Amino acid sequence: MKQNLSVQIVFPSYELPKEYLTVIGQIDHTIITESTTPTLSSKNSIYVHSGLTNLPQFDFLKDLNVVIRCKFSEIIHGGHLIASVFPFVRRLNIVMTDIEVINGEDLDGYNNTLNSLSDVILKEYVRGHFVQTNLLTDRFMLDEMNNCNAGIETITLAPDGKFYICPAFYFDSGDYGLGDSCFNVGDLENGLHIPNIRLYDLEHAPLCRICDAYQCKRCVWLNRKTTYEVNTPSHEQCVITHIERNASRSLLKRIQEKTTLLPNKVIKEINYLDPFDIKPNY
Amino acid sequence: MSQQTIFLPWQEGSAKSITFIVTKDCQLACKYCYLVGKNSKERMPFEIAKGAIDYILHHEEIFPDESVVWEFIGGEPFLEIELIDKICDYLKIEMYRLNHHWFNSYRFSFSTNGINYHEPRVQEFIHKNINHLSIGITIDGTQKKHDLNRIYKGNGKGTYEDVVKNIPLWLRDFPYGGTKVTVSSKDIPYIKDSILHLFSLGIHEVSINCVFENVWQEGDDILFEDQLCDLADEIIDLGLNEDYQCSFFNDQIGKPLDPTLFNQNWCGAGKMLSIDATGNFYPCTRFAQYSLRDKHAWIVGNIYDGIDQNKLRPFLTLDRLTQSPDKCIKCEVASGCAWCQGENYDAADTPTIYQRSTAICKMHKARVRANNYYWNKLHRKLGIEEEKTSKHKESMCSEYNSYC
Numbered sequence: 200m201k202q203n204l205s206v207q208i209v210f211p212s213y214e215l216p217k218e219y220l221t222v223i224g225q226i227d228h229t230i231i232t233e234s235t236t237p238t239l240s241s242k243n244s245i246y247v248h249s250g251l252t253n254l255p256q257f258d259f260l261k262d263l264n265v266v267i268r269c270k271f272s273e274i275i276h277g278g279h280l281i282a283s284v285f286p287f288v289r290r291l292n293i294v295m296t297d298i299e300v301i302n303g304e305d306l307d308g309y310n311n312t313l314n315s316l317s318d319v320i321l322k323e324y325v326r327g328h329f330v331q332t333n334l335l336t337d338r339f340m341l342d343e344m345n346n347c348n349a350g351i352e353t354i355t356l357a358p359d360g361k362f363y364i365c366p367a368f369y370f371d372s373g374d375y376g377l378g379d380s381c382f383n384v385g386d387l388e389n390g391l392h393i394p395n396i397r398l399y400d401l402e403h404a405p406l407c408r409i410c411d412a413y414q415c416k417r418c419v420w421l422n423r424k425t426t427y428e429v430n431t432p433s434h435e436q437c438v439i440t441h442i443e444r445n446a447s448r449s450l451l452k453r454i455q456e457k458t459t460l461l462p463n464k465v466i467k468e469i470n471y472l473d474p475f476d477i478k479p480n481y
Numbered sequence: 482m483s484q485q486t487i488f489l490p491w492q493e494g495s496a497k498s499i500t501f502i503v504t505k506d507c508q509l510a511c512k513y514c515y516l517v518g519k520n521s522k523e524r525m526p527f528e529i530a531k532g533a534i535d536y537i538l539h540h541e542e543i544f545p546d547e548s549v550v551w552e553f554i555g556g557e558p559f560l561e562i563e564l565i566d567k568i569c570d571y572l573k574i575e576m577y578r579l580n581h582h583w584f585n586s587y588r589f590s591f592s593t594n595g596i597n598y599h600e601p602r603v604q605e606f607i608h609k610n611i612n613h614l615s616i617g618i619t620i621d622g623t624q625k626k627h628d629l630n631r632i633y634k635g636n637g638k639g640t641y642e643d644v645v646k647n648i649p650l651w652l653r654d655f656p657y658g659g660t661k662v663t664v665s666s667k668d669i670p671y672i673k674d675s676i677l678h679l680f681s682l683g684i685h686e687v688s689i690n691c692v693f694e695n696v697w698q699e700g701d702d703i704l705f706e707d708q709l710c711d712l713a714d715e716i717i718d719l720g721l722n723e724d725y726q727c728s729f730f731n732d733q734i735g736k737p738l739d740p741t742l743f744n745q746n747w748c749g750a751g752k753m754l755s756i757d758a759t760g761n762f763y764p765c766t767r768f769a770q771y772s773l774r775d776k777h778a779w780i781v782g783n784i785y786d787g788i789d790q791n792k793l794r795p796f797l798t799l800d801r802l803t804q805s806p807d808k809c810i811k812c813e814v815a816s817g818c819a820w821c822q823g824e825n826y827d828a829a830d831t832p833t834i835y836q837r838s839t840a841i842c843k844m845h846k847a848r849v850r851a852n853n854y855y856w857n858k859l860h861r862k863l864g865i866e867e868e869k870t871s872k873h874k875e876s877m878c879s880e881y882n883s884y885c
């Protein structure tokens with residue numbers, strides 16, 4: 200902690216022993232916890248909901264940071280449930296848990312859902328509540344890539360005492376098709392060693408470095424799973440993200456028309472949904 | 482014809498190369514063979530080949546390339562001549578029946594060890610398909626050099642005599658036939674004699690490269706350079722450069738590459754497609770399990786589910802800069818320095834194709850020095866004052882003078 204690092208701690212669904220809590224209390228930290236965990240109600244915590252079904256029952260304290268993890272189809276069919284959360288929270292992150300199995304048929308549905316969510320967000324902005332969501336508002340706040348940056352800016356220490364590029368590599372220890380991989384990148388005894396670390400940075404990602412969907416998480420775990428390479432996203436990943444980018448562009452225009460916010464911000468119009476289609480031919 | 486163009490494959494750039502790994506068996510046990518998993522059991526059933534052909538020909542949208550090269554490799558492909566004949570017949574019939582755009586623009590291509598080239602069944606196939614055929618026979622040079630590596634499985638006897646007796650027949654069928662020579666550490670002392678020997682057999686094109694694996698010993702680069710400079714002397718002094726080509730000498734290599742202008746990948750993996758006996762697809766044969774030492778096969782689909790385009794994306798977005806270490810990006814002699822994506826993958830610290838192996842570095846530099854020697858000598862002989870376009874070239878000249 201000497202370098203003033205901040206630690207994100209993923210809490211289990213059961214209560215932690217007191218001495219753990221004492222140690223955690225001594226460091227700069229953020230708690231990530233399931234929404235059903237009983238004892239936590241800090242504004243610095245991030246509450247994670249699994250699925251949409253229990254959302255209406257949840258008693259949202261004002262200005263919480265909330266994460267919803269759900270399937271792509273749930274987003275398409277449960278847009279109204281997601282929309283109902285916006286008035287209560289400071290920030291809502293929506294994480295799709297099955298992006299790798301999405302196919303082309305659902306993309307129009309996704310676009311429609313984003314447009315309905317935009318209607319609700321616009322209303323919130325007009326009444327002065329500037330709610331944030333990764334799917335729609337992050338892009339118009341950004342001027343450069345703002346990715347997850349696992350392996351470069353963050354690293355995960357798992358309960359087995361080993362370091363991983365990110366928690367996903369710990370929890371899903373499959374071989375992803377190319378055998379046992381090197382995503383366990385050291386341990387407490389021997390320190391951290393990330394082979395081919397350059398492949399996690401933007402400059403070494405040929406598609407992402409030419410892309411302006413700045414809000415994209417650029418999930419290296421998903422990349423590895425879908426394309427075998429941590430620096431290469433799947434087609435579906437890029438298309439989904441560009442649908443969000445374009446919906447964000449429309450929302451920005453509407454906010455600019457209805458309010459005095461972000462008067463000079465421009466997201467340019469583009470004619471592709473996958474940067475693969477505009478990659479340079481050397 | 483320039484030194485450059487003579488080695489370009491058929492329909493360079495616009496032809497899709499589709500490879501059937503028809504067998505993993507071979508009569509030989511070459512010492513440098515990269516096929517670590519060769520065996521006599523895995524043979525492609527016709528139904529698998531048919532499934533691959535049906536998938537490919539019915540998906541013209543993912544194979545828009547103007548032309549196609551249907552390649553057959555092994556092991557030794559001609560061990561499966563009956564199967565190959567059946568596959569080729571099926572291909573022709575289907576391309577015609579489907580009115581496929583490849584029907585008028587296809588080739589069958591083989592790389593063979595030449596042992597059974599003369600056999601009636603092989604000859605029959607050749608004459609049946611001669612207008613759509615390229616066949617390369619691998620012969621490494623002099624008997625001594627060839628038999629050093631290319632030996633029979635089992636008794637370890639050299640194969641030179643059995644191959645060389647088929648060369649006249651092959652040159653009758655393919656008067657412009659070329660051969661590929663692969664150089665490993667132990668072959669270096671025989672390079673000059675071997676290439677001159679291949680020329681003397683009537684082979685006009687010798688395509689030659691150093692293996693990409695990390696096999697090089699201390700001092701190999703100097704020996705290599707000496708061999709190439711001696712070869713340059715012989716070729717130029719005897720006037721062989723008029724009629725014969727050796728790919729080691731090429732006037733485009735050995736220059737710095739501007740990263741903004743020359744960022745293309747070297748290797749065609751991913752733009753090609755290989756199919757094995759179980760019906761799996763690979764970006765190139767080098768990614769099939771039998772070609773890999775340390776890594777898992779990189780499968781991009783199969784004949785039942787089709788190609789997973791996501792598994793090809795890393796290949797199709799790969800460029801020179803992203804995979805190269807800093808020393809290669811700044812390298813003064815980078816042009817012509819080759820790599821093999823499969824070997825890069827096999828040798829990498831993690832399972833990635835984005836880590837370029839530079840095991841060949843000192844050999845490329847030696848080649849560049851000898852190459853400069855060759856061209857300067859040739860220009861001098863022809864009375865052409867070489868344009869000294871860069872200081873770099875001058876410094877290379879003084880460097881090679883000290884060696885050759």
Ligand code: SF4
Nearest residue numbers: 407410415432437440
């Ligand atoms: S949309 Fe695709 S190319 Fe763009 S940052 Fe995300 S993963 Fe990379």
Ligand code: SF4
Nearest residue numbers: 808809812818839842
């Ligand atoms: S491997 Fe060596 S010779 Fe080749 S480009 Fe890199 S530094 Fe230059």
